[in-house]
Amino acid sequence: MRQLLCAIAAVLILIPTLVSGQRGASDQRPSFEGIWNSATTTPLERPRELKEKAFFTLAEAEQWDRAFAKRNEEPAPGPARAGGGTGTITPSTASGARAA
Numbered sequence: 001m002r003q004l005l006c007a008i009a010a011v012l013i014l015i016p017t018l019v020s021g022q023r024g025a026s027d028q029r030p031s032f033e034g035i036w037n038s039a040t041t042t043p044l045e046r047p048r049e050l051k052e053k054a055f056f057t058l059a060e061a062e063q064w065d066r067a068f069a070k071r072n073e074e075p076a077p078g079p080a081r082a083g084g085g086t087g088t089i090t091p092s093t094a095s096g097a098r099a100a
Helices: 002-020 058-071
Strands: none
Touching: none
């Protein structure tokens, strides 16, 4: 009798765990909607220069963060820099033609 009660208790404990992992339909894809925040200095791929380095010291981490912030800061508003385009495609460049 005691074993039966233990078995029933184990099943009752495990049922919510098993049910909570189920999805509505098997053909549904995961939803990636929401607010994404990429405010991290951790790169997606490990830089080659850090191949053998297991971790940063506190000073190295602060230096890495400063360099990352410098690389990613917004340019100051003002006139366009010489040689810097707008990033748009114009009819003359869309067809592959080059200006003389």
